[in-house]
Amino acid sequence: xxxxxxxxxxxxxxxxxxxxxxxxxxxxxxxxxxxxxxxxxxxxxxxxxxxxxxxxxxxxxxxxxxxxxxxxxxxxxxxxxxxxxxxxxxxxxxxxxxxxxxxxxxxxxxxxxxxxxxxxxxxxxxxxxxxxxxxxxxxxxxxxxxxxxxxxxxxxxxxxxxxxxxxxxxxxxxxxxxxxxxxxxxxxxxxxxxxxxxxxxxxxxxxxxxxxxxxxxxxxxxxxxxxxxxxxxxxxxxxxxxxxxxxxxxxxxxxxxxxxxxxxxxxxxxxxxxxxxxxxxxxxxxxxxxxxxxxx
Ligand code: R5P
Numbered sequence: 001x002x003x004x005x006x007x008x009x010x011x012x013x014x015x016x017x018x019x020x021x022x023x024x025x026x027x028x029x030x031x032x033x034x035x036x037x038x039x040x041x042x043x044x045x046x047x048x049x050x051x052x053x054x055x056x057x058x059x060x061x062x063x064x065x066x067x068x069x070x071x072x073x074x075x076x077x078x079x080x081x082x083x084x085x086x087x088x089x090x091x092x093x094x095x096x097x098x099x100x101x102x103x104x105x106x107x108x109x110x111x112x113x114x115x116x117x118x119x120x121x122x123x124x125x126x127x128x129x130x131x132x133x134x135x136x137x138x139x140x141x142x143x144x145x146x147x148x149x150x151x152x153x154x155x156x157x158x159x160x161x162x163x164x165x166x167x168x169x170x171x172x173x174x175x176x177x178x179x180x181x182x183x184x185x186x187x188x189x190x191x192x193x194x195x196x197x198x199x200x201x202x203x204x205x206x207x208x209x210x211x212x213x214x215x216x217x218x219x220x221x222x223x224x225x226x227x228x229x230x231x232x233x234x235x236x237x238x239x240x241x242x243x244x245x246x247x248x249x250x251x252x253x254x255x256x257x258x259x260x261x262x263x264x265x266x267x268x269x270x271x272x273x274x275x276x277x278x279x280x281x282x283x284x285x286x287x288x289x290x291x292x293x294x295x296x
Contacts, residue, residue, distance in 0.1 A: 001051050001081060003293050006043070006071060008056035008064060010273060014088070014282060015055045021286030027052070031067050041070045048079035051293055053086055054118070059250050059272050061091035065113065072117045082296055085118040086289060088145075088271035088281070089248045093127035093137070094220070111137035120296070122288050124271045124281060125219050125247045129170050145288050147247045147269050147281055148174050152181035154267065154279050155215055159243055163212035167191055167230045174247075175217050185209070189230060197223050203233040214242035221246035221268070224255035231262045243267060249274035 005026045007015035019026050027045035034040055052075040056068055072083040092110040095103075114121065121142040126134055134142040155162050155178065162184045166175030168191035179186035187209070190202045214234050216227055227244045234242055242264050249256075249268035256276065259266050270277040 001293050001296050002049070003051045003053050003084075003289070004045060004047055005053045005055060006075075008054065008067060008071075011055045011057060013273060014057075014270060014285075017280070017282035018053075018055065018086070018286050018289065021283055022289060024053070029071065031071070039066050039070060041067060041074055043071070043074055043078055047075050049081055051296055052080045052083045053289060054083055055086045057089045057272050058087045058091040059089050059248070061110070069117050082119040083117070084120045084122065084289070084292055084296075085114065086122045086285065087114075088124045088285065089250070090123045090126045094129070096127075096130045096137075107131075107137055111139075114138065115140045120292055122285065122292060124269070124285070125174065127170075127219055141292075143288050143292060145281065145284050146174075146177075147271075147279065148177040149181055150269065150279050150281055150284065151217060151245055151247075152178045154245075155182045155184065155243075159213050159215055161212050162215045162243075163187065163209040165189065165214050165216045165230065165234070165242070167216060167218055167226045171218050174219065178217055184215075185212075189233075191226060191229075193226075197225050200229065203230070203237055206234065206237045206239055210239060213240050216242055216244045216264075218244075218246055220248045220250055221255065221259070221266075222250040223252050224259040227259055227264065228262045231259070231264050235263060241265070245279075246276075248272055249276055 003024050005015050030042040032040050092107045095106040115138050124145045125147050164175050164179040164186035166172050166188040172188045175186050192200045244264040244266050246268045249272045266276045267278045268276045269279040269281050
């Protein structure tokens, strides 16, 4: 099916790249606020009989939901066959259980909301911890793009004698994959989170890796406390200055600067636009969009 891309604000660079890979047009749209703060959207391009690919990475998601919803509904009212949400970063996935009495499982509520207006979803390495697949959270067809190969390639080309380090057991899945593809050893640490910004990480014996460059890999860098804590331990253990690689550059507040100040080189994938984006995933995302379009 023919597709046309829509860039939600802040997603213009990735949308341009996708448009080049897919040889698909970018729709002309207006998205703005009315003086009273309500959202105005208008689609000026012809979307009839096409699949409208909404490109919207979902960090700081709350303000993005309504424009997305309005665009999806408007596209359908203008005759679009379907809408596909390309959200390289998917929010709320870490709220996957009731941690304290009185809380809700907001990842599920968020999943229901999105599934209520988009016909399909493509994302990059969603935080699947207590859930084994995205279909447990989203009831629309969804596809996951994995960043591991692109990260391995970057490590191979840019880091001499690396040892991959996963800051917690949740990271083992991608750290082991990245390490295997990069032909490097890896270790996984133990993390205990006491609060939003209070993280404790234990580092095992690192003697055998003293001549290696530690490469920390995690899916999300948010407050960066996990990375900073790990960097501190590795430094104390006498290891070389590490490279910290995150798939998703969430970086809350001063987290990015804090991590640099801790003595790390910071590299991320371009799932959230950020100055640390050095690993481009647009071609694998485009391939996924193409495969999805061929099935609708
Ligand atoms: C959690 O399990 C994730 O994989 C990351 O380790 C975590 O989200 C990082 O968060 P922060 O940067 O706030 O320590």
